[in-house]
Amino acid sequence: MSIVRKAPTGILGFPTAPYKEDGSLDVPALTANIQFLVKEGLSSIFIACGSGEFHAISKGEYQVMIETALKAADGKVPVYSGVGGNISSALELVQLSEDLGVEGYLILPPYLITGEQEGLYHYYKTILEHSELNAILYQRDNAILNLPTLQRLVDEFPQIVGIKDGHGDMELNLEITQTLGDRLEYLNGMPFAEITMPAYLNIGFRSYSSAMSNYIPHISRLYFDALQKGNQELVRDIYVNVLLPLNKIRKSKKGYAVSLIKAGMEIMGLGVANTVRPPIVPLSEDDYRDLESVIKATLERYPIESKESIRS
Template sequence: MSLRQSLRGTGVALVTPFTSSGKIDYSALESLINFIIKNGIEYVVTLGTTGETPTLSKEEKIDIVNFTYEMVDGRVPVVVGIGGNNTNELVNDLEQFPLDKAAAVLSASPYYNKPSQEGIFQHYKALAAASPKPIILYNVPGRTGRNMEASTALRLAHEVNNIAGIKEAANNMVQCMQLLKDRPENFLVVSGDDDLVMPQLACGMDGVISVAANCLPRKFSDMVRAGLAFDFKKAKELNDTMLEAYHLLFAENNPAGVKAFLAELGLIENHLRLPLVPLSQGLRQKVHDYLMK
């Protein structure tokens, strides 16, 4: 089965729950993994940006990956996030991280350095050569400061072995359509913008790596499956009920929004690591009100 087939649908970019003392709350992480799988998501993504990876040590990251494998226990595929702006360090991580049970590696485009398109191409070419698993590109210019143009992603897709897909989060529908028009047949294209998933599915995307599906897994994954089946009447009905949630999830910061939702659901404690802080009280009340509807 190709990666495009096995990762079709809704992947969840897992949060990293913390205790009040700032340690990783593995009990809460276990509860969250069971919650989302029980409610119908198709795969799990660990160590994404939503997992506050910039604040995790290398040892913590490796422990989280191993724990995730153990808790998922083969029920759904697991994708591991390994991204950053130091290419040589990432090559070492790809050799050292436990990736034997991973379906793929999700790697965010280099941030802060603002490389040229050629620099982005060479960065991913080096990662693809080092990785024991297929690489999924991750374009998120709102965080990285540099857009990976469709032409660069397509060049990687066509010219570099082991580049198997892209999570596209540029909030640009035209760029999405360019990717979908010229991608190789088995090249996975998924959304990274929860609020745009429904129209992107209409354009031909294969699904999403979602933040919202942490806290709304059943409704969100049902919406995605409806869109993939081109039942856009049902998809729109479900999506309309989540529009307010999308706003609340990203109004101040991700994952502050989704952690507030999960805390209201009783799945985690509402703690983040600095420089991130919990959602402001006014928005937290709106999250509570939304979930009580």
Template sequence: MKPEGLITAMVTPLDKANQIDVNATKQLVNHLIEKKVNGLFILGTNGEFHVLSDYEKLKFAQSVITETNGRVPVYVGTGGNSTDQVIALSKEMTALGADALSVITPYFVPPTEKELITHYLTLAEANTAPILLYNIPKNTGVTISSSMIGKIAGHQNIIGIKDSSGDLENIKGYIQAAKNEAFAVLSGSDSLILDALKAGAAGAVAATSNVLTEIDVAIYRYWIEGNMEKAQSMQNSIEEFRRILKLGTIPSVLKAAINYQGITVGNPRLPVQPVSEKVLLEVAKTMDYYLENSESF
């Protein structure tokens, strides 16, 4: 499979008891697919993978994969610090029907590049679904270099990378390093969707598309159609929402916005707290702005 297009970095809906909300999950999956996203990316940073047990991850992935029913690819996060544990979870997700696995770099104790290469190649040889690397150095303290991509992009079971460094030059470096391979580079920074496409990226994994689904999808659609003016207009229009995302810890503001739109995805997991009443008013104001101006987008 080739990762491409506008892929939603989906939140994980939780109920009032702080457990996986299967019904809300189905509702969100169908909403996103109906709005024409090109894929669902679950159990990433905005999906709160770091505060979910493996049992919860498997339950959530099963509900998403079953409800999606092959309509779009499902990319499932299985990354962690232990190579053996990552392989074990990856095999279970593969058995559930994951189309691909998103594997964040190990974190907390930064591995050397040699150790990182061994980690990914060991996983790639473990008979799992195809692997999408995930680079987010601000959160992990670990950077996947372009030279490393040049060394492993040719592996038949490593299909691409999601780059959330926020650095367009980094994306360009990956594209150059893998230019002779069937390897997709995806922007994980919503502010760079269009710039990354212009540089040769295959698409983007966008958290904002949980809420601004039609706008984010339109960036990619207008890019494909060659309408740069419209694509840029769509790209610029997400900035107001990106502004309010900074008013709370990930993914509190994003979940509040989805809740406001009518799909009850609940609160974030502790230690992250729900947004304050003041921020909630700002979320409501911003969502109303997008609703009132929907014909302009």
């Protein structure tokens, strides 16, 4: 098997799981979501991960989402799937992902249990031994690898191409980046990653997952370009006038990290409704109106250079 051992870099696309009025998966809306991300220049598609409500979809829906992503991406960008949860399910999803033809997978935290480092090592080891596909580890919630455990896994499994951080321990991040260097690609996976990217970029993180790209990708591009070029004035302007207001809404209720994306897409007329599956709740009417105001102000300050526009 000939596999390029390289993780995606730049702005990473994380599509949603759109639903119809009856609660079933809306495949045409998912296709449009993915095609939009590819058209807008995102470097990759990570399907059925956190933004795609991995926790709430069935195995059948999972397969449909991957098949849809591969067809919609059409080989233009790599497609990674999300795997995780209990170890038996994780192995099934890895095999299914490989059979369907993804380039790699992101390992989400194991279900509920907070294990010791040795237990986490064996959780990841069991998954990694199951496939030669590229794998990205995820520092989040109940799955935080310390440097010795990560070093042990990286030494044993060349298919580990990156580590995504959604935990925010900068001391640990520095230990990892300074020790492992260019052996891995480092991905900022913090909730609303744009908020922390000024700090992460300076310690070797060249990539981040952008939920905002699902509805205002031109802001993600503008912001990331300003960060890379050291345009601090533009970085601060976007940070204060766009990111902070959006983040204030996101932090107001648990689960809004997903709900905010769908509401933003609906506001932008992108064919996804403000609907999520329990236990996540949709944006309240007040928060929805606040989001409309923030997006409208954003588009007035940073117009889209195309025919796209906010709904009237």
